[in-house]
Amino acid sequence: xxxxxxxxxxxxxxxxxxxxxxxxxxxxxxxxxxxxxxxxxxxxxxxxxxxxxxxxxxxxxxxxxxxxxxxxxxxxxxxxxxxxxxxxxxxxxxxxxxxxxxxxxxxxxxxxxxxxxxxxxxxxxxxxxxxxxxxxxxxxxxxxxxxxxxxxxxxxxxxxxxxxxxxxxxxxxxxxxxxxxxxxxxxxxxxxxxxxxxxxxxxxxxxxxxxxxxxxxxxxxxxxxxxxxxxxxxxxxxxxxxxxxxxxxxxxxxxxxxxxxxxxxxxxxxxxxxxxxxxxxxxxxxxxxxxxxxxxxxxxxxxxxxxxxxxxxxxxxxxxxxxxxxxxxxxxxxxxxxxxxxxxxxxxxxxxxxxxxxxxxxxxxxxxx
Numbered sequence: 001x002x003x004x005x006x007x008x009x010x011x012x013x014x015x016x017x018x019x020x021x022x023x024x025x026x027x028x029x030x031x032x033x034x035x036x037x038x039x040x041x042x043x044x045x046x047x048x049x050x051x052x053x054x055x056x057x058x059x060x061x062x063x064x065x066x067x068x069x070x071x072x073x074x075x076x077x078x079x080x081x082x083x084x085x086x087x088x089x090x091x092x093x094x095x096x097x098x099x100x101x102x103x104x105x106x107x108x109x110x111x112x113x114x115x116x117x118x119x120x121x122x123x124x125x126x127x128x129x130x131x132x133x134x135x136x137x138x139x140x141x142x143x144x145x146x147x148x149x150x151x152x153x154x155x156x157x158x159x160x161x162x163x164x165x166x167x168x169x170x171x172x173x174x175x176x177x178x179x180x181x182x183x184x185x186x187x188x189x190x191x192x193x194x195x196x197x198x199x200x201x202x203x204x205x206x207x208x209x210x211x212x213x214x215x216x217x218x219x220x221x222x223x224x225x226x227x228x229x230x231x232x233x234x235x236x237x238x239x240x241x242x243x244x245x246x247x248x249x250x251x252x253x254x255x256x257x258x259x260x261x262x263x264x265x266x267x268x269x270x271x272x273x274x275x276x277x278x279x280x281x282x283x284x285x286x287x288x289x290x291x292x293x294x295x296x297x298x299x300x301x302x303x304x305x306x307x308x309x310x311x312x313x314x315x316x317x318x319x320x321x322x323x324x325x326x327x328x329x330x331x332x333x334x335x336x337x338x339x340x341x342x343x344x345x346x347x348x349x350x351x352x353x354x355x356x357x358x359x360x361x362x363x364x365x366x367x368x369x
Contacts, residue, residue, distance in 0.1 A: 015108050020063055022103035024048040028120045036089075036109065038192040053080060062095050063105045069334045072096035082107070142178065150175040157229055198232035198356045199240060201291055205266050217252045217264070225267040233289055234356035243330050243338075246323045247349045254297030254347065265294040271352070287352040295347075300342040308340055327351075 010017055016033035017024055026044045034040055035050055035119070044052065054058050058078050065073050073093045081089040082172055091109040098104040153171040209222050248264060255262035269290045300308065309328040331338045336353040 159219040251295035267292040291351045299344040
């Protein structure tokens with residue numbers, strides 16, 4: 001039997017929609033609601049709204065307010081998280097009366113993570129580019145004098161005593177360290193067009209994994225969960241390798257050198273429904289290709305989450321705070337977004353990128369190893 005047209009329309013909506021009866025029972029839920037709540041419609045129809053929402057959830061009071069006022073009501077940034085669907089799920093809730101004699105109320109949930117992700121990404125891009133002029137200034141005003149300081153220290157070293165050589169060596173080492181930092185900052189000012197081609201993201205991940213396992217992540221176990229049918233992205237392979245390498249290094253340092261059960265999971269997936277407006281135009285680009293790096297370290301401090309991709313923000317004693325800022329810049333230059341999903345023992349960094357589409361319809365071979 002073909003479902004009514006209204007049911008087909010509601011099921012086509014990408015946002016969770018539920019219809020709640022006068023007694024609090026769930027009368028109907030669309031496909032998006034089933035996915036969001038991780039429950040089938042049949043199971044939900046045997047429960048009340050209070051059974052699937054956290055204890056004392058504002059959503060329950062919102063439904064009653066709609067019935068009392070007879071008008072639509074909205075509430076923003078409501079946490080509906082639970083152990084089943086996730087520890088923290090922040091949503092905007094829109095509730096309205098169904099308009100019949102049953103006192104039924106329709107509620108729609110819009111998850112904030114996607115909206116916040118878009119807002120944060122624009123902030124991250126601005127923050128990364130805000131130090132472009134700083135990078136150019138540092139290159140000219142700091143690197144040149146440092147080369148003179150280093151040269152003078154090397155001359156002194158030739159006639160210095162053994163004890164003094166330790167000091168001249170220290171001067172040279174610190175000068176090299178500052179130059180390295182300045183060179184990393186310079187990368188933010190590089191606005192030259194890059195060579196791009198269809199890139200196989202699995203080749204990028206495998207290359208990074210080999211680099212990590214042969215060096216800084218020898219003690220880490222890697223787990224792969226790939227979608228083999230993933231289409232290529234249109235990007236610069238070298239830059240994408242740098243993005244994933246920075247994320248894997250970040251995950252390795254979060255796990256620590258002493259961890260005996262350290263694990264990093266590399267995942268790919270094809271996601272629909274995420275679109276980002278291109279700066280300076282009305283065009284909206286789909287970002288269906290998801291790459292993620294997940295670690296079982298202690299997690300990211302929540303007070304740093306909103307600034308995590310800003311330059312010079314770091315929790316490491318010896319960190320420069322430029323690794324994730326560079327990730328945000330490169331991903332932004334590729335037209336994508338990057339986001340952190342923090343959780344103890346399950347921190348995930350997700351990169352969403354546009355896929356490559358051939359204009360002439362030809363089959364494509366992605367650039368690989």
